[in-house]
Amino acid sequence: MAELIQGVSWAGVISGAIGAFLLGWLWYSPKLFGPKWAEGVGVQMGDANEMPKAAMFFQLLGLFLVSWLVGVTAVSDALLTIILAVVGFSVMGYAGGLFRKNSAYARGVDAGYWVASVVVMVICQGIF
Template sequence: MAELFQGVSWIGVFSGTIAAFLLGWLWYSPKLFGTKWADGVGVSMGSADEMPKAAMMFQILGLFLVSWLVGVTAVSNALLTIILAVVAFSVMGYAGGLFRKNSAYARGVDAGYWVASVVVMVVFQGIF
């Protein structure tokens, strides 16, 4: 159990979480991929007042856990493990999008976000 906490850069974990969340905000905004992604998953883009608060809270929690995983693998000099995990989770997410009949564009946007967010988390672990 100690390997989950010992030597982890918590500043890197928290800053990586925040940076990945902000990346998601931009990634899924109309400025980048949001509009076409929303069409591909069958949802409509709402206003800031209509933000799904529960979904956002779980997104932050999930990003924190992934950022923590990045921190643990960095301490263990096992960053290739996180690359394997990102590829595995991206493929599983892509498969989930196929089951939900999301468009190929939407599946690609989701997979791309996971890869980009973990790259951001790895960078923040390297900085801190």
């Protein structure tokens, strides 16, 4: 259990999770990939008053956990492990999009977000 907390940069973990969350806000916004992504997954984009609060909470929780994983791999000099994990999770997410019959564009946007999020997390670990 100690390997999960000992030496982990909590500033890096928290800033990585928040940075990745903010990246997602921009990534899926009308300014970037949002409208075409929403069309590809069969949802309608709403305004800020219609934000799915539960989904956003679990997104932030999940990002925190992944950022923590990045922190643990950074401490143990195993950052290549996180690359393997991100590739694996991105492929699984892509496969899930295929099952849901999401468009190729939407699947690519989702996979790209995961890769970009982990890059943010790794950078935050390097800074803090």
